[in-house]
Amino acid sequence: MWRLFVALRYLKRRLTTYIATAGVTIGVMVLVIVVSVMGGFQREFHEKLRGINAHITVESYDFSIQDAETLMNAIRRVKGVAAVAPFVQNIVLVKGMYVDFGFIKGIEPDMEAEVGKLRQYLLRSEEALAVVEYENTRDHLKAYEYGIAQIKREMEAFEEGSARRRFAEFALIRFKSQYEELSRKLERLKEPYQKALNRAPFSDEEIIRLFCFRKGETPGVVVGIELMKHYNLRVGDEILLMTATRMNLEKIQQEKFVVLGAFKTGVFDTDFRYLYGLVDEVKKFIGVEGIGGISVKLEDFKDAERLKDAIQVAIEPFEKESSRLSVKTWMELNRTLLQAVQMEKWLLSFIIFFIVVVAGFGIVSILTMMVAEKTRDIGILKSLGGTTKGVMGVFLIAGTFIAAAGSALGLSLGLTFVYRINEVAAFIEKLTGYHPFPRDVYYLDKIPTEVDALELAYVVVPTLLLSFVFALYPAIRASRLHPVEALRYE
Amino acid sequence: MSEKPILRAVGVKKSYYAGKRELPVLRGIDFSMHKGECVLMYGPSGAGKSTLLHILGLIDVPTEGTLYLEEENITAIPANRRAQLRNEKFGFVFQFYHLLPDFSALENVMLPLLMRNGLLGWFRGKKKAKKRAEELLEIVGLKDRIHHKPSELSGGERQRVAIARALITEPQVLFLDEPTGNLDTKTADSILTLLKEMKNRFSQTFLMATHNKALVSFGTRVINIVDGKIVGEESDGAPKS
Numbered sequence: 001m002w003r004l005f006v007a008l009r010y011l012k013r014r015l016t017t018y019i020a021t022a023g024v025t026i027g028v029m030v031l032v033i034v035v036s037v038m039g040g041f042q043r044e045f046h047e048k049l050r051g052i053n054a055h056i057t058v059e060s061y062d063f064s065i066q067d068a069e070t071l072m073n074a075i076r077r078v079k080g081v082a083a084v085a086p087f088v089q090n091i092v093l094v095k096g097m098y099v100d101f102g103f104i105k106g107i108e109p110d111m112e113a114e115v116g117k118l119r120q121y122l123l124r125s126e127e128a129l130a131v132v133e134y135e136n137t138r139d140h141l142k143a144y145e146y147g148i149a150q151i152k153r154e155m156e157a158f159e160e161g162s163a164r165r166r167f168a169e170f171a172l173i174r175f176k177s178q179y180e181e182l183s184r185k186l187e188r189l190k191e192p193y194q195k196a197l198n199r200a201p202f203s204d205e206e207i208i209r210l211f212c213f214r215k216g217e218t219p220g221v222v223v224g225i226e227l228m229k230h231y232n233l234r235v236g237d238e239i240l241l242m243t244a245t246r247m248n249l250e251k252i253q254q255e256k257f258v259v260l261g262a263f264k265t266g267v268f269d270t271d272f273r274y275l276y277g278l279v280d281e282v283k284k285f286i287g288v289e290g291i292g293g294i295s296v297k298l299e300d301f302k303d304a305e306r307l308k309d310a311i312q313v314a315i316e317p318f319e320k321e322s323s324r325l326s327v328k329t330w331m332e333l334n335r336t337l338l339q340a341v342q343m344e345k346w347l348l349s350f351i352i353f354f355i356v357v358v359a360g361f362g363i364v365s366i367l368t369m370m371v372a373e374k375t376r377d378i379g380i381l382k383s384l385g386g387t388t389k390g391v392m393g394v395f396l397i398a399g400t401f402i403a404a405a406g407s408a409l410g411l412s413l414g415l416t417f418v419y420r421i422n423e424v425a426a427f428i429e430k431l432t433g434y435h436p437f438p439r440d441v442y443y444l445d446k447i448p449t450e451v452d453a454l455e456l457a458y459v460v461v462p463t464l465l466l467s468f469v470f471a472l473y474p475a476i477r478a479s480r481l482h483p484v485e486a487l488r489y490e
Numbered sequence: 491m492s493e494k495p496i497l498r499a500v501g502v503k504k505s506y507y508a509g510k511r512e513l514p515v516l517r518g519i520d521f522s523m524h525k526g527e528c529v530l531m532y533g534p535s536g537a538g539k540s541t542l543l544h545i546l547g548l549i550d551v552p553t554e555g556t557l558y559l560e561e562e563n564i565t566a567i568p569a570n571r572r573a574q575l576r577n578e579k580f581g582f583v584f585q586f587y588h589l590l591p592d593f594s595a596l597e598n599v600m601l602p603l604l605m606r607n608g609l610l611g612w613f614r615g616k617k618k619a620k621k622r623a624e625e626l627l628e629i630v631g632l633k634d635r636i637h638h639k640p641s642e643l644s645g646g647e648r649q650r651v652a653i654a655r656a657l658i659t660e661p662q663v664l665f666l667d668e669p670t671g672n673l674d675t676k677t678a679d680s681i682l683t684l685l686k687e688m689k690n691r692f693s694q695t696f697l698m699a700t701h702n703k704a705l706v707s708f709g710t711r712v713i714n715i716v717d718g719k720i721v722g723e724e725s726d727g728a729p730k731s
Contacts, residue, residue: 010592380589382549
């Protein structure tokens with residue numbers, strides 16, 4: 001206890017103490033912010049993936065599920081399962097203005113709505129139009145912005161009054177006026193766009209109407225907003241889809257589909273590649289009899305790993321009559337993606353942890369300084385009965401105290417920042433006119449954050465351990481000083 | 491004196507090494523002292539007084555020889571036990587005061603007692619130590635200056651604090667290494683007066699090293715050290731054979 005008493009006195013009111021503490025504070029603060037924001041992104045990302053993929057997917061790769069109803073009932077009986085929906089999915093080539101590959105997914109719309117987030121993702125036709133117009137105008141505006149910058153750069157090279165210079169000046173004026181016109185248009189489109197983003201989820205009736213009501217006999221698909229933009233599609237347009245199955249490789253199926261509507265998940269790849277249709281129409285299109293799989297929604301997605309086994313057991317009797325069924329959780333379906341995000345977070349934290357390491361070196365240097373400065377004190381403490389361990393303790397406590405104070409300060413500052421991060425972002429936008437977190441880039445209204453006690457512990461505990469290890473060297477050196485030598489030290 | 495000696499040294503030698511060259515400081519010291527004695531080590535500077543004091547006070551270790559504390563061999567006891575003995579049995583007053591500059595006079599005096607307390611009973615122990623330290627500082631005449639840092643005290647005052655610090659543990663032996671060596675004559679006199687007072691008040695056992703002849707009257711026994719050896723000893727002024 002006297003060690004703490006002495007250590008605290010040595011730290012008191014010394015500039016070096018504050019500097020070393022500030023180092024640890026900054027390191028911990030930045031780590032807390034990064035871990036929390038990355039955690040927030042990860043959570044949003046997971047949520048999106050869960051919105052697109054069912055919690056658990058039971059799949060047959062040769063569309064051999066004939067009696068979907070019995071199979072679904074068997075899965076429904078597993079405790080913890082909230083809803084199920086059948087689907088049939090296959091790869092397609094989309095032919096319109098361009099050719100791209102995608103996936104067509106045949107669903108029972110009302111059942112699918114219970115399993116996934118289809119309700120939130122679907123757009124009414126006027127909403128789809130608002131989104132397409134706004135986003136296209138925005139991209140246009142960006143292109144003009146780039147073009148204007150380009151002309152300005154090139155103009156420097158042209159001689160004043162030369163024909164090329166005059167031409168460039170003329171182009172610039174025209175570009176600028178078009179740019180302004182587009183800006184005004186964007187401003188006008190902003191309100192309906194915001195409205196579309198904050199749209200109300202589809203009701204059951206709306207979903208059924210969207211998928212089932214149409215003119216004529218042509219089968220219909222609901223396409224992603226990105227495909228709609230890219231192919232310049234409108235509701236009611238027709239696109240050509242081509243497909244082939246593993247069971248019948250020679251035959252390429254080809255059929256015209258009418259665009260019924262659009263959806264926007266916020267994940268580019270999904271919004272570009274997925275097309276939703278009615279299960280019967282899609283079955284006919286790809287030429288199969290059975291269902292491809294069952295999407296399963298759980299009461300709590302965290303049980304996915306556990307319930308996967310239960311579902312596996314429940315569907316075993318069905319596997320005998322058909323070929324094998326695979327059961328996969330949403331995490332397994334997106335393993336590489338999830339791992340990439342996790343790795344990114346881990347790597348970034350690891351790199352930023354080096355700030356703490358540098359702060360640790362700060363602790364070493366101020367403790368070394370302190371030991372040199374307090375050599376005589378060490379001799380005095382030893383002559384008064386201080387043991388080797390006791391003297392070591394004084395400096396270890398001093399080092400660890402700096403780390404602890406820095407961690408506590410960094411933690412509170414970091415958390416304050418995290419909880420007010422959107423206000424900070426708004427302030428920066430006001431100050432510079434530039435939002436540090438553009439909404440349309442990340443598809444998120446706010447900067448997401450996730451404060452997790454365990455992850456905070458992963459920040460603080462290594463910081464304390466590291467400082468302790470760093471403090472060991474000067475502390476051991478201090479404890480080894482011979483009292484007679486130390487007392488003689490002037 | 492039939493009573494067993496409190497401190498005894500047999501054949502103590504100490505050498506320092508400068509590279510391979512041996513520099514003997516103590517060349518075989520036999521010495522013992524009893525409770526209540528006031529022993530004065532007198533000799534020129536460089537004679538080895540301080541080294542002997544450090545060895546007897548367990549701050550330094552002899553190269554050769556044996557030490558007994560109350561007839562218990564303490565030559566080779568582990569470092570932690572040595573530290574404990576320094577704290578519990580001995581007190582030290584040095585020529586250069588050796589106070590901790592970051593602590594007030596009061597805290598400096600309290601420190602030896604605080605070192606005995608663990609986490610449990612820290613605050614109770616601290617309160618007790620504070621009370622005792624205040625008493626002692628009053629005795630040494632520094633009642634009004636207990637919250638001053640050493641840098642705010644004069645040399646004589648600092649030495650008074652050091653004496654109070656040495657006495658707070660009620661040590662069996664108080665080691666003084668040239669306690670007046672750094673003070674002017676007048677201040678030195680007042681410190682000596684204080685030490686005499688302490689001697690009578692606590693019947694304190696002293697072992698003082700000095701090269702100042704004027705202090706010889708202070709001891710009940712004086713030993714002369716020259717060149718690392720005891721060359722003469724006198725008791726109460728009378729030479730002892």
